[in-house]
Amino acid sequence: MTTTAKRTEQHMEDLADALIFSLLLKVQTGTASAAELNIARQLMSDAGIQPVPVSGSDAAKLFTVLPFARPSSPDEEPDVPFSPSIKEA
Secondary structure: OOHHHHHHHHHHHHHHHHHHHHHHHHHHHOOOOHHHHHHHHHHHHHOOOOOOOEOOOHHHHHHHHOOOOOOOOOOOOOOOOOOOOOEOO
C-alpha cells in the first residue's frame, strides 16, 4: 500500500470515528435531530448491528409502545411487515 493510500485510509478511519463520536454525544444528550438519528440507524445497519431487545431493556420498552400489530400466536402473520420479538434476559 502506498503512503498516500495509507494516509487516505487513516483519514477515513478518523472521519468515521469523529462521526460516531458526534452522533453518540447527540443521542446521549437528547439533542439528536431526526436526520441524525436516521444517520446513526443507517450506520449501525450498514455495519450489521441489529438491536436485540431484552426484557426490561430500553429497546424492549420502545418496542412495546410502537404501533406495530402483534400476532396473537406464533403462526399468525403480523398486519405489518415488522413485528419485533423481545427476548427474555
